[in-house]
Amino acid sequence: MQAQDTQSNKKASVLADLEAVRSMIRRHKFNDLVFASIGLVALMIGLLTLLTLFIDLVMDGYPRFNMQFFSDFPSRRAGSAGLLSAWVGSVLVMAVTFLAAVPVGVAAGLYLEEYAPKNWFSDLIEINVSNLAGVPSIIYGLLALGLFVYGLDLGQSILTAGLTLGLLILPTVIVSTREAIRGIPVAIREAAYAVGATKWQVVSDHVVKYSQGGILTGVIIGMSRAIGETAPIITIGALTFIAFLPPSPVTDVAPYLNFEWLSSGFTVLPIQMFNWLSRPDHAFHINAAATGAIIILVTLLMNGTAIYLRYKIRKNIKW
Amino acid sequence: MNTVFSKSMRIAALVAVTFASSHALAAEKIIAIDGSSTVYPITEAMAEEFQKATKTKVTVGESGTGSGFKKFCRGETDVSDASRPISQKEMDACKEAGIQYIELPIAFDALTVVVNPKNDFVKSLSVAELNAMWKPGSSVKNWKQVNPAYPDKALALYGPGTASGTFDYFTEAVNGKAKSSRTDYTPSEDDNVLVQGVSGNAGGLAYFGYAYYEENKDKLRAIPISAKAGSPAVMPSPEAVKDGTYQPLSRPLFIYVNATSAAFKPEVKAFVNFYLENAPKLVAEVKYVPLPAEDYAAVKAHFKAMKPGTGFGGKNEVGIKVKDLINRIK
Numbered sequence: 259m260q261a262q263d264t265q266s267n268k269k270a271s272v273l274a275d276l277e278a279v280r281s282m283i284r285r286h287k288f289n290d291l292v293f294a295s296i297g298l299v300a301l302m303i304g305l306l307t308l309l310t311l312f313i314d315l316v317m318d319g320y321p322r323f324n325m326q327f328f329s330d331f332p333s334r335r336a337g338s339a340g341l342l343s344a345w346v347g348s349v350l351v352m353a354v355t356f357l358a359a360v361p362v363g364v365a366a367g368l369y370l371e372e373y374a375p376k377n378w379f380s381d382l383i384e385i386n387v388s389n390l391a392g393v394p395s396i397i398y399g400l401l402a403l404g405l406f407v408y409g410l411d412l413g414q415s416i417l418t419a420g421l422t423l424g425l426l427i428l429p430t431v432i433v434s435t436r437e438a439i440r441g442i443p444v445a446i447r448e449a450a451y452a453v454g455a456t457k458w459q460v461v462s463d464h465v466v467k468y469s470q471g472g473i474l475t476g477v478i479i480g481m482s483r484a485i486g487e488t489a490p491i492i493t494i495g496a497l498t499f500i501a502f503l504p505p506s507p508v509t510d511v512a513p514y515l516n517f518e519w520l521s522s523g524f525t526v527l528p529i530q531m532f533n534w535l536s537r538p539d540h541a542f543h544i545n546a547a548a549t550g551a552i553i554i555l556v557t558l559l560m561n562g563t564a565i566y567l568r569y570k571i572r573k574n575i576k577w
Numbered sequence: 578m579n580t581v582f583s584k585s586m587r588i589a590a591l592v593a594v595t596f597a598s599s600h601a602l603a604a605e606k607i608i609a610i611d612g613s614s615t616v617y618p619i620t621e622a623m624a625e626e627f628q629k630a631t632k633t634k635v636t637v638g639e640s641g642t643g644s645g646f647k648k649f650c651r652g653e654t655d656v657s658d659a660s661r662p663i664s665q666k667e668m669d670a671c672k673e674a675g676i677q678y679i680e681l682p683i684a685f686d687a688l689t690v691v692v693n694p695k696n697d698f699v700k701s702l703s704v705a706e707l708n709a710m711w712k713p714g715s716s717v718k719n720w721k722q723v724n725p726a727y728p729d730k731a732l733a734l735y736g737p738g739t740a741s742g743t744f745d746y747f748t749e750a751v752n753g754k755a756k757s758s759r760t761d762y763t764p765s766e767d768d769n770v771l772v773q774g775v776s777g778n779a780g781g782l783a784y785f786g787y788a789y790y791e792e793n794k795d796k797l798r799a800i801p802i803s804a805k806a807g808s809p810a811v812m813p814s815p816e817a818v819k820d821g822t823y824q825p826l827s828r829p830l831f832i833y834v835n836a837t838s839a840a841f842k843p844e845v846k847a848f849v850n851f852y853l854e855n856a857p858k859l860v861a862e863v864k865y866v867p868l869p870a871e872d873y874a875a876v877k878a879h880f881k882a883m884k885p886g887t888g889f890g891g892k893n894e895v896g897i898k899v900k901d902l903i904n905r906i907k
Contacts, residue, residue: 334622334863499621499637501628523636536767538792538864
């Protein structure tokens with residue numbers, strides 16, 4: 259009788275425990291749900307804002323989405339004003355930015371990660387590189403005005419603009435290079451050293467190779483920031499009306515390459531947009547909206563490419 | 578390793594040589610223009626048409642009158658757009674660099690005072706009333722304080738930023754001294770923001786160039802201005818500016834031509850002549866007010882004579898006649 263009693267008591271207490279556990283699980287599941295909803299709302303705030311902005315720009319600018327808009331020079335008549343000099347300028351400036359920032363940024367990242375002795379001095383450099391990433395872009399513009407435009411006498415040229423934006427994205431490239439290198443397992447290096455590779459062989463054959471995806475992502479994200487930059491470009495003196503293209507980089511006579519375009523005056527997409535937006539005539543505001551939509555689209559495409567390449571390159575690495 | 582290094586050195590040297598030589602080549606015929614964003618639409622129209630007609634390359638920037646003069650006095654530009662006369666400081670900078678310039682008035686702009694269309698009680702404003710609103714330290718915060726006959730409604734002031742030539746001219750004309758203004762108003766370098774502000778605020782008042790009013794007539798109401806209390810109020814219009822009755826808020830716009838460029842670069846001379854020739858048509862097309870025909874004739878003669886210098890002596894003046902201005906430079 260007594261034994262039976264204890265047993266039923268035990269059973270009851272187990273049941274009670276089970277109930278407590280269940281309610282705890284329920285509570286935690288509810289908390290999960292609450293957090294997930296908050297997270298979703300937070301995500302939506304960003305995403306919907308971008309989407310609204312983009313749709314608004316497309317709706318305002320859609321009358322101008324045609325080939326002519328890309329093949330016409332700026333004009334005082336909104337209907338025949340186009341983006342030709344602006345998009346060509348943006349492409350050329352981005353090319354210089356890429357060529358300037360990638361070798362320097364990757365080399366600096368490699369040095370800091372692979373070669374630099376770990377002491378207070380490299381710590382100092384590290385802090386400064388991170389700080390550079392947060393410096394307002396206008397500061398780079400002022401630096402470039404003093405250094406490139408007047409100091410080195412490069413003028414208000416595509417070269418100056420490219421180098422300026424190259425400096426601007428340099429911290430991003432350095433940081434992403436280092437992150438990518440840190441992601442490589444120590445075992446890979448050790449294996450390479452074990453078969454007698456020199457440090458340089460390890461770096462060039464393995465470290466750089468495996469971190470390509472990460473580096474590329476950093477570079478593209480940096481470039482997609484640079485393409486929308488207006489302040490530093492205005493500071494170094496980009497033009498607004500320019501109805502001719504820089505000399506072509508490729509010619510049909512030897513040496514087939516022509517560097518005149520580097521010293522040419524230029525304008526870029528965000529400046530063209532800014533100019534149209536500040537006009538009194540509403541027809542120009544349509545052009546500005548169309549340009550804004552194009553800039554966002556290009557940025558999205560670049561970021562998309564970064565994600566795709568990272569995925570593709572990671573898939574090909576077989577450790 | 579060694580050969581790779583020397584090869585890359587050779588390539589670098591080649592690139593450097595090619596670039597250096599191309600740098601010299603780049604000194605082809607380009608007319609460089611920068612300066613006022615107010616004058617920009619006029620010069621842009623001229624550049625567009627001139628380039629179509631002659632295939633000469635023209636570039637136009639709009640970094641502002643002040644920045645434009647900085648570049649001009651360093652010899653970087655051939656022509657500088659200006660919405661106010663050259664200042665004493667800029668004259669000194671040009672003199673130091675040995676840059677001489679020819680001052681050419683090319684059009685008028687009417688600074689337009691606008692209110693919200695819902696505001697139907699203001700029929701006109703005198704310069705004294707504007708001064709009461711805009712003078713430094715003004716405590717006017719209500720339409721009632723401007724005129725006891727006006728209703729009890731909050732006054733919201735909008736105006737251009739302090740770097741703007743429009744700001745300089747308005748403060749000179751209304752407050753008697755350039756750049757002296759009350760500071761507790763909503764400033765914006767972008768006139769479209771001012772348009773938005775006044776069209777969204779029933780008690781709003783702003784001033785800006787005539788073109789911005791012309792394009793937003795459905796959202797704004799322009800106020801006739803009387804120079805003195807009791808004198809007839811004049812509505813801003815191209816006609817009123819041309820016949821000189823819209824005072825004191827109509828202002829001349831200028832281009833400054835580098836005298837050396839004008840003398841030794843035939844394309845610059847051709848461009849300026851083209852500019853003055855086509856001004857009556859193109860100035861009106863971009864919603865500014867052309868000078869009277871006889872004034873353009875005088876300006877043309879002035880350019881032909883290539884007389885360098887300014888008629889202002891480093892200070893702005895309100896209500897000066899183009900002919901008097903040109904006659905001062907002898």
